[in-house]
Amino acid sequence: MPNNMVGFRSCCWPLLLPLLVFHVAAGYEYTVNYVTVPVDHFSFYSDELFELKYLTNDTYWDVQNGPIFFYCGNEDRIENFAENTGFMWEIAEEFKALIVFAEHRYYGESIPFGGNPGLSEMGYLTSQQALADFVDLIKYLSAEPSGKRSNPVIAFGGSYGGMLAAWFRMKYPAVVQGAVASSAPIWQFTGMTPCNDFYKVVTSVFRQAGAECALTISKSWEVIDNVTSTGSGSDWLYKNWELCKTLEDDDDVQDLKSWAAEVYVALSMVNYPYEANFLAPLPANPIKEVCKSMTNHLEDNETLLKSVFDGLSVYFNYTGAARCLDISSVYPPGMDAWNYQACTEMIMPFCTKGGDDDMFEPSPWDFDAYAESCELMYGVRPTTDLMEKVYGGKHIRAASNIIFSNGMLDPWSSGGVLKSVSSTVRAFLIPDAAHHLDLRASNPNDPKSVIQARKHIKNWIRGWILEYRYRN
Amino acid sequence: MPNNMVGFRSCCWPLLLPLLVFHVAAGYEYTVNYVTVPVDHFSFYSDELFELKYLTNDTYWDVQNGPIFFYCGNEDRIENFAENTGFMWEIAEEFKALIVFAEHRYYGESIPFGGNPGLSEMGYLTSQQALADFVDLIKYLSAEPSGKRSNPVIAFGGSYGGMLAAWFRMKYPAVVQGAVASSAPIWQFTGMTPCNDFYKVVTSVFRQAGAECALTISKSWEVIDNVTSTGSGSDWLYKNWELCKTLEDDDDVQDLKSWAAEVYVALSMVNYPYEANFLAPLPANPIKEVCKSMTNHLEDNETLLKSVFDGLSVYFNYTGAARCLDISSVYPPGMDAWNYQACTEMIMPFCTKGGDDDMFEPSPWDFDAYAESCELMYGVRPTTDLMEKVYGGKHIRAASNIIFSNGMLDPWSSGGVLKSVSSTVRAFLIPDAAHHLDLRASNPNDPKSVIQARKHIKNWIRGWILEYRYRN
Numbered sequence: 001m002p003n004n005m006v007g008f009r010s011c012c013w014p015l016l017l018p019l020l021v022f023h024v025a026a027g028y029e030y031t032v033n034y035v036t037v038p039v040d041h042f043s044f045y046s047d048e049l050f051e052l053k054y055l056t057n058d059t060y061w062d063v064q065n066g067p068i069f070f071y072c073g074n075e076d077r078i079e080n081f082a083e084n085t086g087f088m089w090e091i092a093e094e095f096k097a098l099i100v101f102a103e104h105r106y107y108g109e110s111i112p113f114g115g116n117p118g119l120s121e122m123g124y125l126t127s128q129q130a131l132a133d134f135v136d137l138i139k140y141l142s143a144e145p146s147g148k149r150s151n152p153v154i155a156f157g158g159s160y161g162g163m164l165a166a167w168f169r170m171k172y173p174a175v176v177q178g179a180v181a182s183s184a185p186i187w188q189f190t191g192m193t194p195c196n197d198f199y200k201v202v203t204s205v206f207r208q209a210g211a212e213c214a215l216t217i218s219k220s221w222e223v224i225d226n227v228t229s230t231g232s233g234s235d236w237l238y239k240n241w242e243l244c245k246t247l248e249d250d251d252d253v254q255d256l257k258s259w260a261a262e263v264y265v266a267l268s269m270v271n272y273p274y275e276a277n278f279l280a281p282l283p284a285n286p287i288k289e290v291c292k293s294m295t296n297h298l299e300d301n302e303t304l305l306k307s308v309f310d311g312l313s314v315y316f317n318y319t320g321a322a323r324c325l326d327i328s329s330v331y332p333p334g335m336d337a338w339n340y341q342a343c344t345e346m347i348m349p350f351c352t353k354g355g356d357d358d359m360f361e362p363s364p365w366d367f368d369a370y371a372e373s374c375e376l377m378y379g380v381r382p383t384t385d386l387m388e389k390v391y392g393g394k395h396i397r398a399a400s401n402i403i404f405s406n407g408m409l410d411p412w413s414s415g416g417v418l419k420s421v422s423s424t425v426r427a428f429l430i431p432d433a434a435h436h437l438d439l440r441a442s443n444p445n446d447p448k449s450v451i452q453a454r455k456h457i458k459n460w461i462r463g464w465i466l467e468y469r470y471r472n
Numbered sequence: 473m474p475n476n477m478v479g480f481r482s483c484c485w486p487l488l489l490p491l492l493v494f495h496v497a498a499g500y501e502y503t504v505n506y507v508t509v510p511v512d513h514f515s516f517y518s519d520e521l522f523e524l525k526y527l528t529n530d531t532y533w534d535v536q537n538g539p540i541f542f543y544c545g546n547e548d549r550i551e552n553f554a555e556n557t558g559f560m561w562e563i564a565e566e567f568k569a570l571i572v573f574a575e576h577r578y579y580g581e582s583i584p585f586g587g588n589p590g591l592s593e594m595g596y597l598t599s600q601q602a603l604a605d606f607v608d609l610i611k612y613l614s615a616e617p618s619g620k621r622s623n624p625v626i627a628f629g630g631s632y633g634g635m636l637a638a639w640f641r642m643k644y645p646a647v648v649q650g651a652v653a654s655s656a657p658i659w660q661f662t663g664m665t666p667c668n669d670f671y672k673v674v675t676s677v678f679r680q681a682g683a684e685c686a687l688t689i690s691k692s693w694e695v696i697d698n699v700t701s702t703g704s705g706s707d708w709l710y711k712n713w714e715l716c717k718t719l720e721d722d723d724d725v726q727d728l729k730s731w732a733a734e735v736y737v738a739l740s741m742v743n744y745p746y747e748a749n750f751l752a753p754l755p756a757n758p759i760k761e762v763c764k765s766m767t768n769h770l771e772d773n774e775t776l777l778k779s780v781f782d783g784l785s786v787y788f789n790y791t792g793a794a795r796c797l798d799i800s801s802v803y804p805p806g807m808d809a810w811n812y813q814a815c816t817e818m819i820m821p822f823c824t825k826g827g828d829d830d831m832f833e834p835s836p837w838d839f840d841a842y843a844e845s846c847e848l849m850y851g852v853r854p855t856t857d858l859m860e861k862v863y864g865g866k867h868i869r870a871a872s873n874i875i876f877s878n879g880m881l882d883p884w885s886s887g888g889v890l891k892s893v894s895s896t897v898r899a900f901l902i903p904d905a906a907h908h909l910d911l912r913a914s915n916p917n918d919p920k921s922v923i924q925a926r927k928h929i930k931n932w933i934r935g936w937i938l939e940y941r942y943r944n
Contacts, residue, residue, distance in 0.1 A: 042515070043595045122516070124515045172864070174863075174867035174868065
């Protein structure tokens with residue numbers, strides 16, 4: 001697959017967009033609010049301001065003493081996170097908490113410069129500026145209209161939002177008492193994690209679903225190349241895979257393979273134990289479904305490709321509504337802002353090695369090519385060490401009160417904190433969970449491990465609140 | 473005194489400028505270096521760079537394992553700190569340390585925008601940008617030209633430099649293993665310390681030197697007003713105080729009183745137990761000398777004012793070289809950059825109450841007037857809560873490995889951390905010391921308490937280095 005496509009993958013994008021559907025289904029009620037914050041928190045060069053959107057629900061809040069449950073919005077409109085972080089809603093009553101979902105700058109409605117920033121004005125889209133927005137919002141919420149109040153703040157976040165939650169506690173421990181960082185790949189940066197670990201996890205999930213399944217996929221790349229090496233073969237594939245467009249040249253074939261590879265990645269992120277509707281409607285345990293047809297990698301080319309197509313159909317056509325297979329994208333449109341972040345701060349090296357390592361075609365991490373495409377697109381030249389300098393990389397022992405939870409079925413666990421760092425910076429591994437399943441609403445099909453993890457997380461939150469009361 | 477003058481006081485300015493004299497006397501040897509850093513570390517709006525100056529001495533450095541002793545430069549050219557932080561030089565051999573003195577952006581030679589920033593370009597002068605400069609410099613110094621190296625970094629700083637050292641450890645614990653923050657008034661901000669505490673300390677130092685001394689000064693303001701209420705009285709004062717300029721109106725009289733008040737403040741900062749040459753050459757224990765003549769506040773007006781003049785002469789004319797008393801300033805020129813900081817981040821409320829509280833004329837803290845003058849001068853409107861939001865205010869329990877040392881004779885101790893916050897964030901009180909005496913070179917006249925404090929600090933540094941070795 002092209003490196004730039006891999007590199008620019010949004011850290012949790014697949015989780016978000018289609019959840020608009022859930023907006024109605026889940027029916028969480030919130031007030032929509034806005035707070036005015038500076039575009040630049042770190043210098044006095046510009047005094048530009050903008051409106052940051054945030055959602056609140058104070059149904060259960062004990063205004064004087066109840067905690068503030070603060071979701072650190074990530075790379076999408078904030079409603080999508082409100083609708084897909086059921087855990088916060090479910091425990092709010094017990095804790096008498098105010099629920100807050102804060103939108104990330106440059107996403108949703110929270111876009112500076114009148115909602116239409118120029119290229120250079122995109123420069124204020126950084127994780128540190130976003131955290132400073134959150135500080136301002138919390139200070140605003142904690143203002144004391146009448147008498148002294150005592151509201152500990154607990155930060156929550158999944159994926160990039162989980163990274164923000166962890167960094168929030170690290171950088172502003174006076175503002176945030178503790179952080180629940182779910183599926184937060186804070187170590188998915190240069191020099192911290194081997195670049196093919198991500199794809200190794202994807203592969204291992206498919207291997208668990210069936211050894212033959214991973215072998216079939218592994219074999220399929222070469223078979224696609226072989227079959228499409230002739231015009232009639234390309235035509236055969238176009239028809240049998242029900243493609244929307246014919247395969248005209250090698251680039252089209254490459255696009256097709258990239259699309260399939262991205263689908264395998266997306267599947268492993270959303271491999272939940274119950275039916276869900278993300279990028280596409282999916283059955284429970286979708287990888288198991290996908291693998292049902294991929295049972296023998298020693299089949300002849302056409303049989304093998306048909307079985308692969310049957311598997312992929314689970315992803316793109318579970319409902320049977322698709323008229324043809326559109327390989328133009330796995331993820332929904334509208335990710336420009338994340339692409340900018342991927343070219344400035346979020347330089348995450350990815351690579352595949354094939355063979356025994358993973359079920360993908362070998363593709364090295366090529367920073368120079370990556371940097372060049374960033375320069376072309378945004379006029380920015382990425383560096384490799386910024387995030388380490390800012391957030392400390394692997395040296396986070398001085399931090400405290402952070403839970404890093406990771407589902408072992410989630411490829412992003414490759415860049416996560418999988419071992420407790422200290423007595424107060426804890427790692428929870430959830431064997432049977434995909435991408436931040438623990439933050440989602442409880443479901444009858446939830447595995448025991450995620451139910452257990454949620455109990456642990458609640459206990460830690462309780463401890464942080466007690467610690468806050470003791471010291472304030 | 474006018475509030476703006478009080479407010480804009482540089483947090484440790486009096487300590488610095490005249491020490492150029494010591495440059496030769498102390499004879500510390502260093503290499504002058506420059507590192508290229510971004511003007512803006514926190515966004516991608518501008519890609520402007522500049523050269524940050526730093527001084528090094530590697531005479532005793534164990535390159536593979538020795539620590540880096542890193543002085544966080546504050547509001548002056550860096551040479552002055554190198555020459556006046558003898559403690560670092562004296563312990564470098566024992567620790568096999570590299571000595572680094574890093575200049576603060578917008579001071580000395582480290583001025584962005586070709587050394588001549590426009591008013592809006594001053595906007596990148598912030599403590600957070602300065603800390604990010606320091607991170608870049610340390611990463612640069614820690615680069616591994618050959619093999620793996622292991623160099624723990626210990627941050628040092630006095631006054632505003634001490635605030636930076638403490639904040640450096642708080643914000644970048646992966647970069648800095650521990651911080652020695654001497655006379656660092658990190659709580660001299662709005663809502664953290666009563667605005668007259670600073671002047672209470674000044675007063676108490678004068679009271680300790682002699683109860684009559686403080687009473688005489690206390691009385692003098694009213695006496696100056698009385699005497700100058702007539703033309704002949706003003707003339708008398710002009711002659712007897714050997715003023716360079718006649719007193720034409722009430723503003724001149726106010727300026728005279730402000731100058732005297734500032735001299736008392738300056739004296740209490742540099743009230744060292746040995747002869748030194750700061751703003752002016754001074755004897756050992758200068759306040760004791762000043763108070764020798766101020767022995768009876770019940771004298772008649774002219775006698776009292778003569779005795780006050782004799783006291784002040786210790787400050788402005790110890791050598792007898794001054795031809796007349798110039799009240800235009802207590803502090804040397806060239807503080808523009810600090811004034812800008814005082815109008816943006818460093819909003820430190822000061823006030824005096826007079827009476828039993830302090831020996832000064834009552835003068836309330838008037839934020840609105842202060843903000844207005846900032847807006848006039850720099851087009852910036854200060855806020856009161858920025859530093860608390862950024863650095864946590866009084867809630868610094870999550871920090872670790874910081875020593876806050878404070879001399880009890882130093883008025884800046886009023887905004888310092890005087891009580892240990894946790895087992896690793898320690899406060900050392902040094903009863904007989906003025907402004908960061910502990911960081912200065914040892915002197916035969918040093919009180920026992922400062923010798924003891926230096927021993928403690930060395931032990932803590934040793935502990936931090938051991939901890940670093942254990943974990944790396």
